[in-house]
Amino acid sequence: MNHHAPLSPAAELHANVSVPFERAFAMPKSVYTSPEFLALEQSHVFAQDWLCAGRAESLPDPGDYLTMEIAGEPVVVLRDRDGAIRAMSNVCRHRMSTLLQGRGKVRAITCPYHAWTYNLDGSLRGAPAMTLNEGFCKEALGLPAIRCAVWQGWIMVTLNPEAPAPAEALAEVTDLIAPFDMTGYRETFRESFRWATNWKVLAENFMESYHLPMCHAGTIGGASKLEEMVCPTGGAGFNYHWILKNDSVPLALAHPSNTTLEGDDRRKTWLLAIYPSLLITLTPGYFWYLSLTPDGPGHVQVLFGGGMSEDWLADPAAEAHLASVRALLDDVNVEDKGCTEKVYRGLCSGLAQPGPLSHLERPNFEFAQYLARRIPA
Known part of the structure; x- marks a missing residue:
């Protein structure tokens, strides 16, 4: 009997999350590149969750x-x-x-x-x-x-008649961002695109801000510092972190007329990853989001949109501010496309090996734990 038969991608994933976060490594390559694993994701994740x-x-x-x-x-x-x-x-x-x-x-x-x-x-x-x-x-x-x-x-x-309602499953998220109240924001733009990377590579790219100084050196990299980033423990259905922004993007700060946000909340940017595939950046002035659909292991269909909070929508200068944010986001997307497509190309190589995670990548490890909870070994 051969004791050295290779593990299935699902078994590799379970082994990957069986260690404490301090000793964690990036997910195994097969979890991204294997059509067999994508079939498991479709039936156990996408067909089951919201x-x-x-x-x-x-x-x-x-x-x-x-x-x-x-x-x-x-x-x-x-x-x-x-x-x-x-x-x-x-x-x-x-x-x-x-x-x-x-x-x-x-x-x-x-x-x-x-x-x-x-x-x-x-x-x-x-x-x-x-x-x-x-x-x-x-x-x-x-x-x-x-x-x-x-x-x-x-x-x-x-598609799942048994899935707990979002209001119940995501009650913790609602509480976290209560002062912001996403219901009042209004979408002002939306588009779709298809990138040559695995959907999880793009999801994980959103979940950590460790890549900002390098990947986004030409745009937003300078607006936040690695040593100020906080990555708290998330919940069963989501992870999150936040960044405190300086005033280089006025729309990222609370509107002067806003009386509900206080202290750091007035310049806080929330990065919310709602499992499996809704990624939301929420600031006091604007929001943008990605909603991901896998298209084979090596491509992802992306719904990308964004808009503004009510008090900023009412500002006469809002359109100009939004145009500048929109131009910035388009540039950020070009950078993210480059980085995430390079990661997928690297994942497909024979010499590639997953490396240890930074303390700033806790959300990525939690995402791997979520997938392991959903997908049987």
Whole structure:
């Protein structure tokens, strides 16, 4: 019997998190590069947990919709006639074509194949040339509903009927950032892109600010100091850290008219990683976020958006401030794309070995622990 059979990627991950944080190493290469491990993530993580479809205010009116894919399942999220946000299967009940694409606004959902038409609540409204078929029962052919909740202004969707509601699972996050109250922020821009890296490399890049001075030397690297960074212990469903910003970006500070934020909170930037794949940067003036969908081991689809707090939105100079923040973020994204794509290329090499983590990478270790809790060895 061969005692030296290589461990499976899942077994390697479990071994990786079996040590105390002070002795922790980066996750094994196979966890990023193996299609077998990605299949486990799709079934145990993406098909089980809450994923973010964006901000509720991005669907302001009845009929406004967006589409997403969860673990290979096409999903449509829309605002219905009653003004509620709901999610449902984006697949026709006839010959199973997908229905809607991208984003937009509809009065009803019409299949592009045979024109079966569904109401905004998912019920079948009409189907041409079906009257002679005795097996056709319109009432039984609605689009299956998918769980959807709005938490702190974020649209959260899950395929798992048993998952605890976000308000319950993320109650600690709500308490942490209570003075900021994300519900009042408004999204002002949004785009999608696809990068040549594993989704976890990008998630982990967000979770630590150890890379800021080097990777972001041309942009935000100088706005915070490594010795001032704090990485507290996170929760079961999230990790976080924060940075105190100087005044080089006015929008990162509380608006002069803001009376609720006090002391350091007026210049605090929160970095919240909501497992598995919602990454939020929250400042007193603006926010930006990434919502990640794996596309094979070596690519990630990214929903990227951001906006401003209510008091900054009301400021006459807000647009100019936001334009400068937006330009800055675009430059930061270029830097992050370069760094995360280099990491994935390195992960695929034969001589690469994971190295020890810095004390500033506690969130990365907690993320590995979360994945190990979800994925059986």
